[in-house]
Amino acid sequence: MSAPRSGSRPSRRAGLADRLGRPPRGILLLGLAGTVLMFIGAPGGGGIPVRDPILGNSALSFWRYGHGQILASLVVYTGLALMVWAWVRLGREVLARRAGGRAVLTVSGIWALPMLITPPLFTRDPYSYLAQGALPLAGFDPYLFGPDAMGGIFTDNVHFFWQDTPAPYGPLFILLAQGIVLLVGQNVLVGVIAMRLALLTGVALLIAVLPALTRRLGGRPAVALWIAVANPVMIVHMVGGVHNDLLVVGLIPLAALLALQDRPGWAVAVGSLAMAVKASAGLILPFLVLIWAARLTGGFFSRLVRAGVPSVAMFLVVFGGCTWVSGFGLGWLPALSAPSMIVNWLSWSTGAGQAAAGLVGIVVDEVNEQAFVDTFRAIGGGVLAVLIAALWWKAREGGTVAIRNAAIAMALAAVLAPTTLPWYLSWGFCLLAMTAWSARGMQWVVFGSVWLMIVYFPNGETALYVWPFLLLCAVAGVLAAVSLLRPDPLGLRRGRPPGAPDDRVAGSGDRSGVRGTTAVIDGVRDRG
Template identity: 50%
Template sequence: MSPTAPATSASGRPEGVGRATGVLDLGGRLLRGPLPLRTIALGAVGSALLLIGSIGAGGTLVHDPVLGSGPLSALRYGHGRDLAVTVVYTGFALLVWAWVRLGRGVLAHLVDARGVLLAMSAWLLPMLPAPPLFTRDVYSYLGQGLLALHGLDPYAVGPSVLAGPIPENVHPTWQTTPAPYGPLFIGVAKGVILLAGHDVIASVIVMRLVLLAGLAMVVLALPGLVAHLGGRLPVALWLVAASPMTVVHLVGGPHNDLLMIGLLLLGTLLVLEGRHGWGIGLASAAMAIKATGGLVLPFLVWVWAAHLAGSPRQRFVRAVVPALGIFAVVFGSCMALAKVGFGWLPALSAPGMIVNYLSAPTGFGQVLHTLVSLFADVDTWPFVDFGRAVGSLALAAVIGWQWWQARAGGVIAIRRAAVVLVAAALLSPTVLPWYLTWGLALACALPWTPRALSYVVGASIALVLAYYPDGEQAMYHWPFVAVGIAAAVLGSASLLRYDPLGFNDFLGRRQRGG
């Protein structure tokens, strides 16, 4: 079956599309897509199961007022916890199934942006009250906000210097680690603690709601970005807003990357539309959430320069000087409001404590160590450090080359900025699954082929399954990894083919033979 041809059910309706009908003009062009009601319901059931399973299998509290001593406490131990984990993975499977079905409808021009947004809303709603899923990072966010609220420097000390329910739930890795986030996010975390009144469960929910502002900015920016960059709005929304990476990691987590991405996309749109100062300001605010956002700023300067008159050098100077001024004002204001200094810069190395092969340089170092270990008993860190040094040089070369090649501005600059964000995720010393959303969020507004989208589906599945629901990594449980890869391959193929395993053909042959 062609990737652009919709599968049909026995009733003749496109697979995954409910009874609501679309409106077609005389040329057959879809003006308003049908609502894929059954597909939306399927994903909503999956999200509901994720919520139910997360109560026992997610990033639960050390001293949990919900599961502490009542009948639900059985979900935290033994067979009860095994059942909760099974429910989580079942919910994830249904969510992915629904997302792939929705993607087939989008590719076939049978589902429009309205249908994707409805699916996104239905799938995200059960995540709002859920315990953290596939991570415990939100407790670190809250711990850092609590430090700032007590007048301590979160760039100098870790949450372990405080006592109470929030610090005790921070993952052991981050108990003594300074915050690697920008001053604006420290201010956000501080505000969340003030709003929630130090209650851990309420703080997680409030943090999730605050970070959803990032998703709102993504949805607001994508129509304009698609118009500038040549993509399709339903595809862009399906890739980012309704993706399992967004539902499970960015919202279910939740992760502050969502707020950074939202500010970055809205700032990029404003620069493309000629509102350069406001756009640079929002992109600077994105960097004040997480340093990664700063990688896009030099590319936005090229876009600004391309809108000006004069020689190339004159245009660049006339763009870069005010851009630097705006950046200084925005970043300085964030530091002043959060009452923090420049300590976040050395703290950026903190995630380097995590060692896994999702980072290409770290994986390269691990492979070298494994090979040398066949002949000698050596420590792994020199090899990991060597691989990371090579990766840092490679990343610097990629950034420099892509930036120089982007000097024409416009679409080329944004495309190359997206390449840099992807390279930053893959070549960083530490790579966590949701880092791949950085570049995807910016690139989703560009034109995509069905084949390329199928690769995104496979990568999304594999990356979510790289961690267990409680936030511990699963990348060295090789049977589990094999299952995750198989699921990723199946999901990828399913976007392009309705029945990639040939079950229908097999059943048809059995029926004819009978």
């Protein structure tokens, strides 16, 4: 009787491995080591609370100050480097079709586990969220008052820049934040974790709809998961940073899938919920109307009216319902200008204004940089409006073209808006990830993701004007991108025998080493 038992153990292990997609163990452990290091460094180098009830009065309090904080930040960066390295290696496996969607999802989930209970990383936004949820409970309208009107422990932890700024978020998110504060009371640490867990429902929605939507948009689920879920920007910036964009990246793809499944009313309802979190998500709504109109008969404008009227009615019911339940009306719309107080060159229009001011400053003694920034922001807004209108018109036949164009419109909105923050690009890329990608395109994703990871320091302060640091990190981004297709780009392992497994990165199902890689670079699309 012992033989069957001994034989059943490998069988059970094999069955579990199959269910998990047989994830590459070395890559999984490498990335996990990275996120564990970030978890260790975050209580000192991250966006830590002003008063830490756990470390604050302990022998480990040195981790929060002076040389200890510097060391903690180095630990965070070491962990980030390991995770990026693991992510690039996972990308090679995906390109070579040695790792499927289930493996990528398993790896992503395990990498993300330490992020669930860390202090915020690369931001202090969740403290603002909690304060905005506490304002209504203290009798203040969050669309009229900033956290400093309330005072208290939540306000103490809000970044000084946002102390007197009303909430720029929709009524659905304010209701969510209010519910979390009711649940956790004055416990800031538990509040951050509870906020993170609540926002992760968006990631769950993204994962649930991704296979079906990816098939419709022509991509590969494994590639889409690698770009949208395993990405360090998702795991570290958005999950570790606790950004409310996590809800948006789940609701937008769900709305897109419902529209393509011929459930346009539900699609508009879900899109309206996304807009009730962040106004930028509303960009998908006009494109959803086009998909609805394309399924009707008659002339274009007739179909547009017959789809538009019920769409507007659905929007008013859903969005208006969220607004009515919140009890604060549309006061958040004027507050949408709050992020424009941030002036950084990640926004193309703002960067152009700063560059123009710098050039003029070469020949003129006194230059009003803000005037240049305001002018170019206005130009950028006009260009954005024209581009969105053109994308909408080109998508008038509906279908998947409308979804792709909506994704491009949201990506353009992220970079042409007066202010761009790294996680804003998730609005469009939660859909673009599901389209067909070439290996060259995936290299650009690697470079862009590494770049977006480092433009803020782990404590949430900007690094955008620390030029030597940015140059060093840009070099690291290029190296990571090249490494996706060249496992040894610096030629450090010349002694390895030709054809060693680690030196072969195939694409589009081709496992013939360099030939396969070259074919993909030349434009072969990863479909299937």
